[in-house]
Amino acid sequence: MTASVPAPRYGVPAETAAERTRRFADDLTRRRTIRDFSDRPLPDGVLAAALAAAASAPSGANVQPWRFVVVTDPVLKRRLREAAEAEEREFYARRASDEWLTALAPLGTDWRKPFLETAPAVIVVFEVHKGPASPRPYYVKESVGIAVGFLLAALHRAGLATLTHTPSPMRFLNxxxxxxxxxRPYLVIPTGYPAPDATVPDVRRKPLEEVVVWR
Incomplete structure (x- = not known):
């Protein structure tokens, strides 16, 4: 049986809790998915700190079923781009339904993925399933999804832009x-600074009353 330790106390005064949370929410609402990256280098230590935040996420049975592969080598990034674009050409030309393509149209995406080569770092997230050196995990997708949420928030707090990219299928990453x-590949996250001329689609989040139910 695992030994117990005292639960942490966070020391946030009740009278400031709502304001702290609002500031955090306001900061996160400024985060946008970026597809045009600068090749500007990243500050030393920022990726390691953000990944430490991600690795602190809760997980089913505390198995921590994630692996984060940080790719900065230009040769590897080019190989990732070439393989991803090959899959994406098939997706846009043959595999995607008309309904799916219509939903994607306002975002201006296509099979071209230059960000995999331009961004100074590409973080590839894997789910870790049972294997010779890994135990059986529980609630894998839920656990990895929470860790990715922590990672995106941490990178945003560092002033970095990200893109959540899901080429399909993704086994070429292995x-x-x-x-x-x-x-098993879960997500590809190019990370860096936006290009000087980067733009984003003029889209809006749903208002809170559409996504929250109070009972």
């Missing part, structure tokens, strides 16, 4: 990055 079969 081959290029030399990952074992029990690690």
């Amino acid at each position: 081959e290029i990055l030399d990952r074992p079969a029990e690690e």
Whole structure:
């Protein structure tokens, strides 16, 4: 049986809790998905700090079923781009339904993925399933999803832009990055600063009353 330790006390005064949360929410609402990256280098230590935040996420049975592969090598990034674009060409030309393509149209996306090469770092997130050196995980997608949420928030707090990219299928990532079969690709996150001329679609979030139910 695991030993117990005292639960942490966060020391936030009740009278400032709502304001602190509003400031955090206001900051996160400024986060946008970026597709045009600068090649500006990242500050030393920022990726390690953000990944430490991600790795602190809760997980089913505390198995921590995630692996974060940070790709900065230009040769590997080019290979990732070439493989992803090959899959994306098939997706846009043959696999995607008309309904799906219509939903994507306002975002201006297509099969071209230059951000995989331009962004100074690409973080590839894997789910870790049972294997020779890994135990059976529980609630894998939920656990990894929470960790990714922590990661995106931490990178945003550092002033960095991100993109959540999901080429399909993604098994080419195992081959290029030399990952074992029990690690299954979950998400690709180019990370860096927006290009000087970067733009984003003029879209809006749903108002809170549409997504929250109070009982």
